[in-house]
Amino acid sequence: MKNIELNQRRSLATPRGVGVMCDFYADRAENATLWDVEGRAYTDFAAGIAVLNTGHRHPRIMQAIAAQLERFTHTCYQVVPYQSYVSLAERINGLVPIKGLNKTALFTTGAEAVENAIKIARAHTGRAGVIAFSGAFHGRTLLGMALTGKVVPYKVGFGPFPSDIYHAPFPSASHGVTTEQALYALDNLFKSDIDPQRVAAIIVEPVQGEGGFQPAPADFMRGLRAICDKHGIVMIADEVQTGFGRTGKLFAMSHYDVEVDLITMAKSLAGGMPLSAVCGRAAIMDAPLPGGLGGTYAGNPLAVAAAHAVIDTIAEEQLCERAEALGAQLRQHLDGLRKQCPALAEVRGLGSMIAAEFRDPATGAPSADHAKRVQSRALEAGLVLLTCGTHGNVIRFLYPLTVPQAQFDAALAVLTQALAE
Template sequence: MSNQSLHQRRSAAMAQGQGALHPVYVDKARNAEIWDVEGNRFIDLGAGIAVNNTGHSHPRIQAAVQAQLERFSHTCLMVTPYESAVELAEKLNDIAPGTTPKKSVFVTSGAEAVENCVKIARSYTGRPGVIAFKGGFHGRTNLTMGLTGKVKPYKAGFGPFPADIFHAPYPNAYHGVSVEESLAALDDLFVCDIEPNRVAAIIIEPVQGEGGFYPAPAEFMQALRERCDQHGILLIADEIQTGFARTGRMFATEYSGVEPDLMTMAKGIAGGFPIAAVVGKAEIMDHPGPGGLGGTYGGSPIGCAAALTVLDIIKEENLCERALSIGERMTARLRQLQQRFPARIGDVRNLGAMIAMELVVDGNVNCPDPELTKALITEAGQNGLILLSCGIRGNVVRFLPALTISDELIDESMDILDRCFATLS
């Protein structure tokens, strides 16, 4: 069996729309390393797109899932519930930012969580409108594509999208979009496009993920909270990629001191097992009636067992603190690389272990270099390093290492990156 033969079979059997960035077919994975079917070893700096914050195949998660499998694998939470879902809801309610009493609902994917946030917000407010941000990513379903602020490849050819969705510019100092300009554009939406008393919610990623790993300044999040309170609008924090210790806090919203009305949680919640959640203020969450929320697989007992263990691991292995040290170690190396290639690396930024390197032409922020980005991702993969790209212009390399990665593997991965960059430059 080879990567090439499997890739040929995949191309014949699976729709091309479900892409494959690296034609590497995994045989086994442990912590921050992957081995393919040919026995090649890779350092994984993608972590399944921020899913495996606790690393691949964490033995405690494996044990918890195995124990749950021996009892039962599915009954449907909406039919015959179970204690692990109750316990997980209690714990998520407790760790969500803010002091207002919270409640949770479980679904299966991040996109489902976003959709349910919008449903809940519209139910509670009686309003139709939703404001999202340019460059944001919220999913691939019809509604979440409408919310997503990037056309290719997510929205091209898939419309029409739902009405009453509007986009404002996301503040981005590197690209010259100030907090003041973003807020002014938001206020302009209220004047020109939709009156604020028809807006149910504003949804924001506290750090844009697919958009390019740009953190929202604390003052911007605080100003959004003020405008939402002024107009009776709900504030939704999409923490799907930023949650569960990734940024050095349990949730990135905590850096701003803002309490969202609703939050989406997925990806790193369960160490690779599919479960997602909406957590929000209890009064808001209780507005939809019985049967209005849920899904057949929502709150899977396997996912609940894994998620409860992930919460224990984050606390006991101090993964929030570890995310900060990972971020410091990796960005120090990336900035050294930037000093060597200032015309190619325009910016290095991070919030905890959510790290990005933006590639440009001749040091010009307005001249993105998606070709170099793509070439670097490919070259790194051929040299045993799994990287991901992002950014609305396709010119950002994103680093999402497992929070359990060793310093030795970080250094090895940065050595590989140095060599690959030098080869291409």
């Protein structure tokens, strides 16, 4: 089968709304390498959009899934429960950076985790309002879209959206928004749009994903915690993309000196299997009535088995430490290329959640064209990269944390050439 033939079939069989970046089709994969149906190899620095921190087909994860296949594939946990779900919840409860008694509920997708976190916060507070931030991404479901702080392509043509959702500016030096300005805007929101006593939750990404890998400043997180404490608001960290070692910590909230009340997680939780979770303070998690949480596939036993193996792998292979080391190497490499690539305006991020932002050297305006050109040149040379950012002018790096050092070095050489061109 040829890629061109599959592209023709795809255009006839699937809707245009399912956007596809690459014009080749995966045939097999191993760790940080993908092979297409025509046998060409690609180094994968997208990792299924941060799903494969442990790489493609990690042996430990494959073995765990195979062992579970021999036992059972599905019962629906809410009908006939199983021990592995309970033990995974226990492990997550002990791993999240939230002190005290925690509880965890498992779901299937990141958007599901976010929606259920909002449900839990509303049940706990008896309030409806939710505040999210500009540049945020929280999913493609109706509530997820409403929370997302980016119109194109996520919201176009899909309204009206659920009510009582509000947005405040996210602090970002590259966007000219300080922490003081962001917190002032939030206070102004309470004066102009919603009484803080009607707000159930504030949801924030410790590092914005689609928003351009923008880390939340520490003083901003402290400010949010103080506001939530003052008004009885549930503070939610969306760690769907930042979780499980990507930022150099198991959870990005460990970089901050405040705790949130709930954490959502998905993506690399199960190494490529569909699984998500909400974890947080037991008193809040217990607010919904029995039957208020769940889902037919929520906590699928194959995905749960994979998640146990992922947690073991991250610990045994010291992938948090490796994320720090690889990220430091990448940042140093990119910073060294800024003179020969004047459009490379900023390199930022935590651990291995690194971004390269491009701006027009003459005007300083965001340059999506530069980012796209670098992405295209890299892909031609066999390196898969993703873009992001409010203006589409950011390249984000999401390589597996298990990538062999020689392959990582070779990818940096490709990146050097792509930036030079």
